[in-house]
Amino acid sequence: MFEKVLIANRGEIAVRVARACRELGIKSVAVYSRADAESAVVRIADEAVNIGPPAVGKSYLHIPNIIGAALKTGADAVHPGYGFLSEDPYFAEICADSGLTFIGPRPEVMERVGDKAIARELMQDAGLPLLPGTIEPVATADAAQEIADGIGYPVIIKAVAGGGGRGMNVVWKREDLVRLYTTTRATAQAIFKNSAVYIERYLPAPRHTEVQLICDSQGNGAYFYERDCSVQRRHQKLIEEAPSIHLNAEQRRDIGERAVKGALSVGYTGAGTMEFLLDEDGSLYFMEMNARIQVEHPVSEMITGVDLIQEQIRVASGEALSVKQEDIQLSGHAIECRVNAENPANNFAPAAGRLDTYVAPGGPWTRVDSHCYPGWMISPYYDSLIAKLIVWAPDRLSAIERMERSLREFQIDGRGIHTTIPFHLSVLADEQFRSGEVSTNFLEGFMERQQQVAAA
Amino acid sequence: MSDKPDAELLQSVWAEARDLVKKLEGSTVQRFAVQAGDCKIEIERGMPTAPPAAIDSNGMQPITTPIAAGAGPGPGVAPEARAASGVFSAIGAEVDNRVPVLAPLVGTFYRSSGPDAKPFCEVGDVVEAGQVVCIVEAMKLMNEVTAPEKGKVAEIAVENGDPVEFDQVLVYLEPAE
Numbered sequence: 001m002f003e004k005v006l007i008a009n010r011g012e013i014a015v016r017v018a019r020a021c022r023e024l025g026i027k028s029v030a031v032y033s034r035a036d037a038e039s040a041v042v043r044i045a046d047e048a049v050n051i052g053p054p055a056v057g058k059s060y061l062h063i064p065n066i067i068g069a070a071l072k073t074g075a076d077a078v079h080p081g082y083g084f085l086s087e088d089p090y091f092a093e094i095c096a097d098s099g100l101t102f103i104g105p106r107p108e109v110m111e112r113v114g115d116k117a118i119a120r121e122l123m124q125d126a127g128l129p130l131l132p133g134t135i136e137p138v139a140t141a142d143a144a145q146e147i148a149d150g151i152g153y154p155v156i157i158k159a160v161a162g163g164g165g166r167g168m169n170v171v172w173k174r175e176d177l178v179r180l181y182t183t184t185r186a187t188a189q190a191i192f193k194n195s196a197v198y199i200e201r202y203l204p205a206p207r208h209t210e211v212q213l214i215c216d217s218q219g220n221g222a223y224f225y226e227r228d229c230s231v232q233r234r235h236q237k238l239i240e241e242a243p244s245i246h247l248n249a250e251q252r253r254d255i256g257e258r259a260v261k262g263a264l265s266v267g268y269t270g271a272g273t274m275e276f277l278l279d280e281d282g283s284l285y286f287m288e289m290n291a292r293i294q295v296e297h298p299v300s301e302m303i304t305g306v307d308l309i310q311e312q313i314r315v316a317s318g319e320a321l322s323v324k325q326e327d328i329q330l331s332g333h334a335i336e337c338r339v340n341a342e343n344p345a346n347n348f349a350p351a352a353g354r355l356d357t358y359v360a361p362g363g364p365w366t367r368v369d370s371h372c373y374p375g376w377m378i379s380p381y382y383d384s385l386i387a388k389l390i391v392w393a394p395d396r397l398s399a400i401e402r403m404e405r406s407l408r409e410f411q412i413d414g415r416g417i418h419t420t421i422p423f424h425l426s427v428l429a430d431e432q433f434r435s436g437e438v439s440t441n442f443l444e445g446f447m448e449r450q451q452q453v454a455a456a
Numbered sequence: 457m458s459d460k461p462d463a464e465l466l467q468s469v470w471a472e473a474r475d476l477v478k479k480l481e482g483s484t485v486q487r488f489a490v491q492a493g494d495c496k497i498e499i500e501r502g503m504p505t506a507p508p509a510a511i512d513s514n515g516m517q518p519i520t521t522p523i524a525a526g527a528g529p530g531p532g533v534a535p536e537a538r539a540a541s542g543v544f545s546a547i548g549a550e551v552d553n554r555v556p557v558l559a560p561l562v563g564t565f566y567r568s569s570g571p572d573a574k575p576f577c578e579v580g581d582v583v584e585a586g587q588v589v590c591i592v593e594a595m596k597l598m599n600e601v602t603a604p605e606k607g608k609v610a611e612i613a614v615e616n617g618d619p620v621e622f623d624q625v626l627v628y629l630e631p632a633e
Contacts (some may be wrong), residue, residue, distance in 0.1 A: 034623065051562055064594040065622060068562030072619035094595075322527040375478075 001076040001232065001316050002026050002101070006070040007041065009081030010060060012371045012385060013295075014041035017079045020309035021045075029073045031066060034058035035379045038370040047073050054381040062082050063091055077101040077316065085215050087114055103316040104270045105291050113289045114264060117160045117198055123274075126262035131277070133200025143261050144225040147199050149174065156202040157181055159188035159195075163236030164287075167191060170202050190368040205240040205439040206277035208232065209244050209284065212300040213314040214271045214308065216315040221264045222325045223256035224300045224308065230438045231427065232344050233348065238443070239427065240336045240422070242299035245396055246278060252330075255284050263289070271297075271312040285312060295388070298369060303335035308330040333386075333396045335403050339410065341384040345420035351418035352378040355386075361409035365392040365401065370429070378417070386419060406426050426450065554610055557603060557627040559620045561596030567616045574597045581609045582632070589627050592620060606632040 004027040007017045022026040030045035032287065035054035049069035052059035059065065061084060078100050080086035084183040086104065089111040095102040104110065109205060112118050121135045136450055137160055138144045148155045148171065157169030157180055165190045171181045181197070189195035201368055206227045214268050215221040227245065231239035243252065259274040273290040297308050314322060318417045342348040354377045360368040370387030372378070389406055393399035404425060412419050427433050430446060473490045477499060485577040489498040510533070559565070567575040567590055577589045607629030612628055 014517045049562060050624070052622045062561075064597070065562040068564075068619070069621065072523075072562065098595075394544065 001319070002313070004029060004046075004068070004073065004075045005077045005079050005103070005313065006061070006073065006075035006100075007029065007045065008066050008078050009042065009084055009086075010036055010039065011382065012212060012369050012388060013081040013293075014039075015044060015371045016309060016369055017081060018090065022309065023307075024310055024313060026313070029069065029075050030059075031069050033381075035377075035381055038376070039384050040373060040376075049073060055131045056084070056381065061455050064176055065199055067094060067100070070095075070100050071098065075100065077103055077313075078083050079103040079313070080292070082294055084226045087192045087290075101316055104438050105272070105311060105359075106267050108372035109267050109269070110230065110291045113268065113272075113291045115160065116158070116162075116288055117196070119289050120198075120286070121281075122266050123262045123289070123318070123343070124440065126258070126265040127287040128258050128262050128274075129284060129341070130262045131200040131203070132199045137183070137196035137198055142278055144199060145150065145177050145275070147179050151199065151201050154202040154204065155199050157184040157197050157199050159184065159192055159197055161192035161194040162188060162198070167197075181182045191236065196375050198306065203277055203279055203285075206230075206279060207246060207439050208237075209247070209255075209278045210273045210275045210290075210292075210294075211256055212273055212297065212308070213260050213263055214272070214311050214315060214321060215260070215268050217318060217322045218320050220321045221260035221268075221409070222321055222323060222328060223260050224304050224328060225252060225330050227296055227299055228438070229296060229441055230440050231433070232440055233443050236340055238294065239424065240296040240299055241399075242303045242334045243330060244278070245333075246282075251282070251284070262286075270316060271308060271349070295385075296336055298388060298390045299334040301367070302367070302390060303330055303332055305329050305331070320402060331354060332392055333399045335388060335396075335399045335406065336390040337403060337424045338385060339387045339389055339412070339424070340388050340420045341378050343416060343421055344423035346418075348420070350384045351416060352380055352384065353414050353416035354378075355412065355414045357411050359409075359411040360387065361406040363409075364388075364402075365404070366406045367391070372412075397434070400428050400434060457574060465564070469497055472498060479598070506552060516545075553631060554628040555603075555605060555631055556625040557589055557608055557629065559592050559622055559624045559626055560601060560619050561592055561594055561599060563592040563599070563619070565614045565616065565618050565620045565626055566591040566598075567612065569598065577609050577612075579609050579612065583607060583609060583629065592626075601626060603627075603629060605629070 005021050006029040007014045008031060018028045030041040030044040030048040031051045032039055032042050032048055033052050033054050049066040049072060051069055052062050058115045059107050078095050087110060089107040092102040092107040092110055093105060116349040117137055120130055124130050134147055134150055138147060152233050153174060154170055154172045156168055156170050158278055162168060169184045171180050184197050185195045188197060209226050210229060211226045212224040214222060225243045227240050227242045228244040229237045229240045265274055266447040271293045273294050276284045277287055278284050293312055306328065311322060341350060343351040352453040355372055358372050358374045372386050391399055391402040391406055393402045407421050407425055411419055420455060427446060469490050476488060569591060577583055581602045583589055585605045586602050589603050590601050591598050592601055609627060610630045611628040613628060614620055
């Protein structure tokens, strides 16, 4: 097991990792930019190193400073959290070259899994279902036309190097294909410096369904069931749930096993998530793999009782998974709401500032993952996440009611501060949301209905 | 005073002073002092928009020095004090007129360009603005650190070969007359 782990991240996930280290008896090192000198992880961790000015490029993405901090403090491992350098194979390689264990997959595995085209091919070989579409990037407009005609419209053209909803275009009519193909390639080149695109069937109302898995370095893998993250705004998740109420036990077991098999087949180690789209007819299609721990991991922890960060650290240090698949039981229902410093009434514009009031909710099965405290300054340099509020209950409706109760208890205030709490409450009160009939289009329809109600 | 103030006492007095500075933001209080045993910090607030200046009223060694010098992650120095030290050591130095030369990155401090080379500067040397005073090495790259303004080297604040963090004080200069 590691002696000392350097946490190469900030905010709530840094606190999360520091807590796991504390419980495992591992010393922790926090890194902080000047803007984060007073951050919670600096107080909780055993040591802290100043790694640069506020700008992320000069601090949390500054590889030499982070490596320098690890060497300075004698850390033997680095936890990258999510975002930042967590899926940077170059950083993973430098860690290895510097004698530090990177808590995540090996660089060459990370690289392959991170390339959408390669990942799709690998997973198809492993027996995962894919949407009708190309594996290889599409080189010419003529080829694109033929392929799209073969798949059947609507199709979506996606940048191989893209993500988060950027670099994609939906083609509803045959006549638009060539034009949109050309546009997508140009945009991809401009944004990602890589113009390669692929084409696949477009599902108009899919449910974003992802499977949490962890593999160790001894050939074992386990799945921790799935999450439904369909409530998204511009491809940013707002509310996540576990499990998906649209899968039966058989489907759940089947996709979980396939996901683990796919991950093991590429030599994956560590925590990872396989993303799928669930169609209206109950078919699941592999979309991509995220080679890191994710923001919404707590809902999977709540329904299985397994600490995923501790497990992630264990397998990175060479230990076998501490649980076997048959011991991972699914119990109840968990929901997470991301409370952001954004103003829903102003198009979710960031509304940051100093927190004068911060009182988090409590009570049964109510969990708050946050780095905030009264007096903490939410700065403009980083993301707007204030806290993740997670609840568990025996069934979905009770979880919704528990979430409503907790959100109402949450007191967050400060000059200029707005939060998405009122927004979450209105979503939770919505009939369609409560019915569970939610796809990735839900939010758009919901916002329209809200506007109609306001106008009436 | 013959002994250095006790590290724990220092930390708590600093924490107290810092809290008070925050609470007094926007008020008309101009000066206050926090004292515990032999350890006293007096704070005088200047222009409303400028950061408060810490001065030592008894003419002893500036209280910031023990924290600044120990600004590595040594055992027993709480992260809180460490995090504050960058700001406060700079303030302390400002008031006793010394100009700190800060580490621009995380790495290893060297006084010279190689094991057999002469150090870039010694205490007492006068250096020009932009003159290299030391090196911070990171991942085999030597990064030259330069004096921000003309001055006389008053103190080399870290040992040759010490690991340093961003914003850590490496050298103090006395400004040129």
